[in-house]
Amino acid sequence: MSLKKINGLEITPTHSINQVRYGCTLGAMYSAAAIPGAIPIAHCGPGCADKQFMALAFYNGFQGGGYGGGAVPPSVNAGEKEVVFGGNERLEELIKATLKIMRGDLYVVLTGCIGELVGDDVGSVVSPFQQRGVPICYAETGGFKGNNFTGHELVTRAIIDQFVKDYDGKKEETLVNVWSELPFQNTFWRGDLAEIKRILEGIGFKVNILFGFGSKGADEWKTIPKAKFNLVISPWLGLETAKHLSEKYSQPFLHYPVIPIGAKETSKFLRTVADFAGLKKETVEEFIRQEEKEYYYYLEHFSDFYAEYWWGLPARYGIVGDSAYVLAVSKFVVNQLGLIPASHIITDNPPEQYREGIEKEFRSLSHDVSEEVIFVEDGYWVKKILENTDFGHKPPIIFGTTWERDTVKKFGGQVVEIGFPASYEVVINRSYVGYRGAFALLEKIFTAAISASA
């Protein structure tokens, strides 16, 4: 546990977690459910699947379970019998019944705490089905192994190794696999992935977006090995997958830590990716020109409000959430809006080896802005840190979660719920990234700021 001092506040976290800000490893059920046509099968207790659903997909933007989530996923619902005698037989029976009753293009078995603690051999249950050609794989995602970020990469790897399998054919010159936001955990992943796909296609790529509406599901996953490279757009999530794929299919990867928001960041992002892949410059520049033309048409109109709104706008911000959005949103509001940073709190527990890289990004938020970032997961400390932050003479804007509502009320400011859990936001396909998402974010920030003013 890292110890830090913020404005005289000694931060001394224990293992305890109040105000949870992610699911468990089994929460990666929702990585499986995010693939169109895929159905997760939960080898766990009776309540696990429901908890992950209600947390990640319901009280988080009310995203909904869709085809394979919600109350749909088959579950062993282990009882005393499975704990005492093991759950292999019950799982086998459940898989057979699933194949009879459900209609999935891909089934992903995820183990919970019970199966792993009593030593069920899930591999031996699943492999006969695989040998029969059933599109099914399994991941050992016992909840004590970590959070749903950990689970996401376990599930991704399981699908690649057991379903996509080996490949030594040709690569497609312009095909790219995208690994970015964590589906469902990131409240806005659906809209965001759609925008990322749109802009990459705009400069000439064919995109395997892999999750969400823009993905062709299991068929698209089968084409992963054909991609020329892997594009990781996040501070750290997806790097394990990209490394694995570079070994497995000899695919290089480009790591781009900042999910781009706004024209400046997005154009820079597109140029970097195009350069890496050796795309034709003219196509890329033409797309950027068109997008920027549209972007600045709208920004110009917005500027009347931003330049001369009478009743005051927030000047400082604090931000709490997953490293991906904390970094992306900070970059945008500092560089596009000129907001003054006051507090950056990252709660997705990035693996130790990636933390230095994340800290480096915050030290160069802008040419004249260097910031420190704090890694904590326990909501008790999040609240303490915010309460000990100097936000200046007027209420700040806080980017955070439902957990921050009470704290922000005390400041007299507004919370913009940008991450899990966002229980007072309804999100369908709203995006906060790219050229187009930036405006949704601006609308949200300033509607929140002024609607409470009178």
Next chain:
Amino acid sequence: MSTITENFRQKINLKVADCETREQRLGTIIGWTGRASELSEISNKARCGAGGRRECSLCETRGPFTQGSVCSEQMVECQAGNVRNAVLVQHSPIGCAAGQPMYNGIYRNGLAIRGLPVENLLITSTNLNESDMIFGAILKLHQTIQDVYERYKPEAIFVSTSCATAIIADDIESASAEEQEKLGIPVIPLYCEGFRSKHWSTGFDATQHGILRQIVRKNPTKKQDDLINVINLWGSDVFTPMFAELGLRVNYVVDLATVEQLAQLSEAAATVGFCYTLSTYMAAALEQEFGIPEIKAPQPYGFAGTDAWLREIGRVTHREDKVEAYIEKEHARVRPLLEKLQDKLKGIKGYVATGSAYSHGLISVMRELGIAVNGSLVFHHDPVYDSGDSRQDSLKHLVDNYGDVPSFHVSNRQQYQFYGLLKRINPDFILIRHNGLAPLASRLGIPAAPLGDEHIAIGYQGMVNLGETILEVLAHRKFHEDLRDHVTLPYSHWWLQQDDPYILSKHPELIES
């Protein structure tokens, strides 16, 4: 009147830290299909026939296919985790803590509809990892209990088990006892690991068991003769105005109560509930241990149920005259309102998919409104409640007073079965509690009224409330019918063609083909 089950009735054992599961105490089942009247009859036989310890001859359907359900620990979160100025410590890996956002949302909105200050709940997880599974995690439990004590200075700390900590056999009872000694406040172990019971309602009992053992005042020095314990969830405050007319006050427990409100349970004049599924354990134990009479009557739904329930309250609290005056006044006030609603609801078919006893009550109200109810799905069935008293036989009360329900099913929130049941009945709307079933109904073009405020249908005014709610939800049909025409269900063609949602229970060999 309660002779039928005298010999069945077992004493609730508050001497031990863990409470018996529903299936052990009551013979609870989670799968069954038939007519409501049949289930009522065989439940009666099961009660009488056993003549001893919780033998139950109720046949339970069990099939090879199951979808994710709900666990007891979730019910502990939603009760112990929603007590004000107390903290629930979840002794578990982080996945169990994924319940926090949901129960926080419920807590916040529950506080808001009761006019109480809105705040986040304080549930805290011990957040266990892989090495804890190998070496044990009791030290982490001690640390988290100390953390929450220092942080929040609560008046009580609940400690819930999880599947993981039950399997690694952490001794949470000793740890809680040590901390209680050290901190001087109740530290209460709750045994609620999900695999322990086949039905989540055991989690209600586990919470109530802990409260009875360690919070309720053992030797109350005073008696509050006008105080009625109301065992409920987060529902709006409909009991205060109703009881005020009888000169009674309300003590709402468990959700949104303070620790002191829980402590005074043993000082009240009587205990009532809005749903016997929820209240059976606490109410029976309060009577057994402290002599607080449980109101043994039908639940307060519809004219028949509400009349009988109020009269029993009047008898027990010696307010017969006031009760009669109230009944007369309310009948006169509500009847014309109901007639108007009945006109508007003519020809409408409804369906109920909720917890067991609650469904019995709601069907009564729907029939008062003139709505045809030919089917219901309940998440479990208790052939008897803890009092063992036949006046509380909510299913029999429904069948005797409002007629049979021909398509009556027990299914612990199994969406795949719900498909066939809805297809059979084809209702105009459904009433639900718990998430997971309404989304399927929606995809079939059927709107649902989610009864988040569980008090909405209670008493005389409840009939009017429910009627209005149903009219509102019927207007949503446009949305759902449009959706129905544009979605694909995740079920196989074979399953969608089946007429019997329980076919796999009868022919499990079908999964081999």
